[in-house]
Amino acid sequence: MEQIKAYFESNFQMSEADWSIFSSKLNRVECSKKEILLEVGKTEKYLSFIENGIVRLYVPKEDGELTFAFVFQGGFVSAYDSFLTQSPSTYVVETVTDTVLWRLTYQDLQTVYKETDIGNFIGRKASEELFLKKSQRELSLLQDSAEERYLKLFTERPEIIQQIPLKYIASYIGITPQALSRIRSRIS
Template identity: 35%
Template structure:
């Protein structure tokens, strides 16, 4: 558990500079979670009860339309995760959060996180900076899906996050980039040659 708490502390330090006293208060309400590979963490229609810190593992957010899965994003070692819109609004989720690998980390309930945000200005700053990063990333992703060619989307991925090619199954990356697995495979082969 100490390893997970140390990882969570470091994730806070990436955004804010809390004192030792503050950081102890910030990590206190987080609890351990563990999921097996291919486990549903949050399903459509369920209100997201937690905000997650992924210490080790890989999760994806996706939705189904007419039987086809559309990947919206991935979280892995050292990152946060959850069905953010459902968590913030406390309304039923319209998409699913699933572990792709065995995953472990820490989680905090909505009420515990809101209490921390209300009581600690620095914690509120952490949340604001985190959501700014999410919004900027979402804007870049949306623009890319709407305006970029498949090749441009693939190039952006390998430039920004080349490590995901080794971590995330090709079919999930293809879906995330809005292309078929066959198109993704052709682009990957073209770049390697």
């Protein structure tokens, strides 16, 4: 819990009273590698902070999977549209590695909003972080070639190159593993 407290202290001026309320709502969950946190058709009940590990969000397809996000240690993860609307998710949330999460339920977040001075700032920070990652990815898919998207990962998201299996990277940049192999051969 110290990692999440340090994160909040570096981003907000949080009183001990607010921290006490907020931290009392958090639940620590240890997850195995490749554990499904949320299935298609289920409603997201949690906004989670990753203490350790990597989580992937993807759309299952008949011919494979379409990965659209990775979230690493120190980030928030959620099927956020499902969380906000409390409606079924259209994608899967799965761990890539053994992962430790600090989870806050939808109802508990509403309580934090009502009972603390800092609650709305926490919600806004999580929303902004998730939105920025989503919009950057969408723009890259619209503006960049597959090779440019792959090369950008080296500078913008080196943790993906270093820690994610190539089949997931290929899916993330919108190509087949074979096409990624050709790109890697060309640029090496």
